[in-house]
Amino acid sequence: MSTYQIDSFDAAAATATLSLDAGLYPIDVVYGAAYALIDRCYVLLDKVDGRLVVHLRGKLPLDVAGLQALSGEFGNELLSQALRRKIVKQNGKIIEEIVTAAISGAAGATLPQDFVTGGGEDDLDFLDDPLGIAVPWEEKFKK
Numbered sequence: 001m002s003t004y005q006i007d008s009f010d011a012a013a014a015t016a017t018l019s020l021d022a023g024l025y026p027i028d029v030v031y032g033a034a035y036a037l038i039d040r041c042y043v044l045l046d047k048v049d050g051r052l053v054v055h056l057r058g059k060l061p062l063d064v065a066g067l068q069a070l071s072g073e074f075g076n077e078l079l080s081q082a083l084r085r086k087i088v089k090q091n092g093k094i095i096e097e098i099v100t101a102a103i104s105g106a107a108g109a110t111l112p113q114d115f116v117t118g119g120g121e122d123d124l125d126f127l128d129d130p131l132g133i134a135v136p137w138e139e140k141f142k143k
Helices: 027-037 064-090 092-106 113-117
Strands: 004-010 015-021 041-048 051-058
Touching: 004 064, 015 064, 027 041, 027 051, 027 064, 051 064, 064 092
Parallel strands: none
Antiparallel strands: 004 015, 015 051, 041 051
């Protein structure tokens, strides 16, 4: 039996039934592919005789051509999710390092030393107001 098979189309119920080799596609790949299509169809997953059975039912009425297109999109999404899973698995360490660096940078761990120590080179005082910004409204516009 093949790894991916379209079992049936039911235009009256707007349903397509597919079966997949459970050993070929990990369950998280199937979940990802199903999630990508939930805006257009309802997805029911089942397991029969070691194969995953996927029922796709359109949220809008679909004819046989629409069901075939939906089944094809599901197959394409399976491949896409499998490739994403492989890339993440191969590059997981790099992704973790990038995320760690981004989070530590956002937390302030990479500030230049001058900002951390304060430097003490400026003679500014928080009470100085050379532009007159801190003048109360009543004093600035009194009659």
